[in-house]
Amino acid sequence: MNNSESTFQRYLQRIINDDSLNHHLQEIINSFSLLTLNKNEFLVQKGKICSFFCYLESGVLQHSIDVLDDEKTTYLALRNSCTSALKSFLQQTPSRKSIKALSNCVLWSIDLDVFNSLIKNNPAFHQFYFNLIEKQIFLIDDYRIDLLTLTPEERYKKLLENEPKLLLEVPLHYLASFLGISNRHMTRIRKNIK
Numbered sequence: 001m002n003n004s005e006s007t008f009q010r011y012l013q014r015i016i017n018d019d020s021l022n023h024h025l026q027e028i029i030n031s032f033s034l035l036t037l038n039k040n041e042f043l044v045q046k047g048k049i050c051s052f053f054c055y056l057e058s059g060v061l062q063h064s065i066d067v068l069d070d071e072k073t074t075y076l077a078l079r080n081s082c083t084s085a086l087k088s089f090l091q092q093t094p095s096r097k098s099i100k101a102l103s104n105c106v107l108w109s110i111d112l113d114v115f116n117s118l119i120k121n122n123p124a125f126h127q128f129y130f131n132l133i134e135k136q137i138f139l140i141d142d143y144r145i146d147l148l149t150l151t152p153e154e155r156y157k158k159l160l161e162n163e164p165k166l167l168l169e170v171p172l173h174y175l176a177s178f179l180g181i182s183n184r185h186m187t188r189i190r191k192n193i194k
Contacts, residue, residue: 005029008055008108013081015135016128024124031118032108037061043083043099043107050085050095052109059105060169064177065097076102077163078163082132091117102170116154152181156189 009025037043043061046052055075063075063083070130074097076164077083094126110118118125146155156179161165166175176186 003058004025004106004108007080008032011055012124012128015131016124017131018127021088021124021127024122027122028118028125028128029106031114032110035107035109037101037105037107038102038177041100041101043156044088044097046096046098047094048088049092050088050099051111052107053082053084053086053089053112053115054107054109055082056080057108059107060102060107062100062102062174063097064100073179074122075176076166076178078165078169092118094148102174113119147180152179152185153189153193155179155181159194160193 008029012025012028013019013022035052035054037059043052043054046066056079058079060079061077061083062073063077063085064071064073066072075083077099083099085095085097085099087093092112120126120128145156150158159175159179172186172190173183176183179186181189
């Protein structure tokens with residue numbers, strides 16, 4: 001097993017959290033194919049169908065929508081995570097968002113047929129997907145509550161505490177958009193919070 005596969009395996013084990021399913025992991029790993037994106041290339045563009053469910057080995061992917069000709073970041077996928085335009089992928093409908101590489105990315109991907117086969121036939125992948133979706137729902141719920149209850153400064157401080165690597169890997173204007181803060185206000189907040 002190479003380094004990439006062992007990193008992916010550790011990620012799967014952490015999300016699945018059930019050692020009795022470990023003997024199914026190699027089938028999952030073998031089902032994924034390598035996919036690379038150069039900086040500014042798209043995994044999917046708005047209006048097109050998302051072809052892949054991916055494990056992001058390295059890089060950063062920006063999920064974005066256009067609002068009145070202004071790009072808004074809705075999510076930032078970081079290394080050692082899974083991502084997709086999930087509704088588009090599962091329902092094979094045009095995506096309402098774009099997913100773009102903010103840096104060169106190495107991904108491991110599966111198409112819908114392989115995904116469905118794993119869900120039906122591999123109990124470890126089924127448990128992985130269930131746990132992953134549950135975790136994402138918790139994060140989305142927290143994010144929405146934070147947008148309504150925290151000041152921009154508090155949201156930035158929380159980001160500093162929970163995801164400090166984002167500040168090193170993601171340009172400031174994307175972070176500002178993700179936090180629901182104007183670029184100018186974000187610059188002021190960064191000056192005041194060290």
